[in-house]
Amino acid sequence: MNSNLNVSESAFLVNEFRARxxxxxxxxxxxxxxxxxxxxxxxxxxEQVSPHALGVILxxxxxxxxxxxxxxxxxxxxxxxxxxxxxxTSYPFLVNGLQKSIEIDFPHVIEYKERKLxxxxxxxxxxxxxxxFLPADLNRIEDEERLSMQLKHEIAVKPSLVFMEGLTYYLxxxxxxxxxxxxxxxxxxxxxxxxDAWASARETEAVCSRFRKFLADHLNYPNIRYNYLDVxxxxxxxxxxxxxVELTNMLEKEKEYLGPASKPRSERFSDISLVTxxxx
Numbered sequence: 048m049n050s051n052l053n054v055s056e057s058a059f060l061v062n063e064f065r066a067r068x069x070x071x072x073x074x075x076x077x078x079x080x081x082x083x084x085x086x087x088x089x090x091x092x093x094e095q096v097s098p099h100a101l102g103v104i105l106x107x108x109x110x111x112x113x114x115x116x117x118x119x120x121x122x123x124x125x126x127x128x129x130x131x132x133x134x135x136t137s138y139p140f141l142v143n144g145l146q147k148s149i150e151i152d153f154p155h156v157i158e159y160k161e162r163k164l165x166x167x168x169x170x171x172x173x174x175x176x177x178x179x180f181l182p183a184d185l186n187r188i189e190d191e192e193r194l195s196m197q198l199k200h201e202i203a204v205k206p207s208l209v210f211m212e213g214l215t216y217y218l219x220x221x222x223x224x225x226x227x228x229x230x231x232x233x234x235x236x237x238x239x240x241x242x243d244a245w246a247s248a249r250e251t252e253a254v255c256s257r258f259r260k261f262l263a264d265h266l267n268y269p270n271i272r273y274n275y276l277d278v279x280x281x282x283x284x285x286x287x288x289x290x291x292v293e294l295t296n297m298l299e300k301e302k303e304y305l306g307p308a309s310k311p312r313s314e315r316f317s318d319i320s321l322v323t324x325x326x327x
Contacts, residue, residue, distance in 0.1 A: 056266040058134035058156065059085045060092070061213065064102040071106030071304065073113055076137040079167055088265055096257045104316055107300050108243055109136075111321050112212050115241050116142055123206040129198070131226070132185065132214045135160060139176045147179075149201060151194065154182035185214075186222050195229050203233050211242040216273040223274060224284065231288035234326040240289060244276035246318035281322060289324035296320055 063085045065077035092101060116138055120126050125146060130138060133150035150157070157180045167173040181197055183190040201207075209230050215223055230240055249255045250272070262268035276284070278294070285291050297316035 056088070057262075057268075060088055060266075061105055062135050063089045064105045065109055068102045068106030071103075072109035074109050074137050074141065076140055076173060077135075079172060080135045080163075091265060092261060096261050097254050100254070100316075103301070104297060104319065107297050107304065108212065108321065110304055111300055112210055112241060113138060113141055115239065115323060116145075116208060116210075119206070119208045119239060120145060125205050127202050127205050127207040129202065129207060129209045129230075131209065131211050133160075133210075134213070136212070138210070139178055140173055145176070147201065147205075148176065149179045149181060149198070151181045151183050151185075153184060157182050185218060185226060188225070191222075191225055191229055195233065198229075198233055202230075202238070203235065205235065207234050207238045209234065209238075209240045211240065213243065215242055215276060216245045218274055220274055227284055227288065231326060236326050238326045239292075240324040240326070242322050242324075244281065244320045244322060245273060246277050246320065247275040248318045249273075250275060276320070281320070285324050287327070289326055291322065292325045293323040294320060295322075 059080060059082065062074075062077040062080040065072045065074045066081050067089075069075060069077065093099065116128060120128075120142055124144060127147040127149070128139070128145055129149045129151070130136060131151045133152050134156065139145055139148040150160075152160075161180060164173065164178075168175055179201075181194060183194050185191065202209075211226070218226070227240070234240070259270055259273075263270040281291065281294065297319045299317075300321060
């Protein structure tokens with residue numbers, strides 16, 4: 048199973064932390080993707096970066112995105128759900144009545160996920176869902192152009208919900224702007240685009256330096272500067288295309304989900320934004 052970590056190391060790692068925090072993430076299927084190798088890497092993360100911090104972040108983040116899907120599906124039974132850089136997320140399996148689900152990711156990630164989903168469904172570990180998979184490298188303009196053609200007849204005529212979860216900080220600013228433009232040109236008025244973002248204040252935090260080093264040392268990620276989005280950047284990203292209908296952060300959502308009496312564990316993560324945009 049060690050070779051599976053080459054498929055998408057971060058996707059496996061994310062599911063380990065979601066599975067650890069199932070009560071918060073509400074992802075009851077995350078554990079299906081957890082392997083002994085993943086647990087080993089997660090243990091190193093706890094030791095070398097920040098103990099338990101990533102689990103808190105990913106649990107709250109998953110719950111926020113899932114709540115958006117549930118809410119939109121209640122409003123729009125014909126909703127088209129598009130998950131960009133979907134990884135091994137479980138969203139179509141966590142809701143009922145979703146008629147159209149589209150997932151976008153690297154070709155090798157999609158190939159592996161399709162095979163494993165069939166295996167899990169054949170074993171009765173997952174309910175049956177129909178998902179359309181679209182392979183793409185989001186840093187390639189030609190792939191974006193192809194995606195635009197593929198999605199045109201899917202989301203240009205029905206209400207849609209687009210997720211960009213765990214993505215904005217890994218894309219360069221030009222690629223991110225092109226991607227937002229792509230969806231703004233296709234989505235119907237009132238449709239939503241939901242994303243998370245890191246504020247530039249994170250660049251100077253020691254935990255961010257440790258995180259960057261960990262990805263470079265253990266997951267072979269290049270040690271680069273991430274794409275940070277402060278409030279003015281988010282406003283520019285939305286300008287003329289979307290209205291920001293919610294701009295919150297990890298700390299605020301933790302209080303909402305767990306109650307004001309709970310001891311907050313995410314006070315250090317108030318610079319991680321959760322953002323919902325509505326198409327003009």
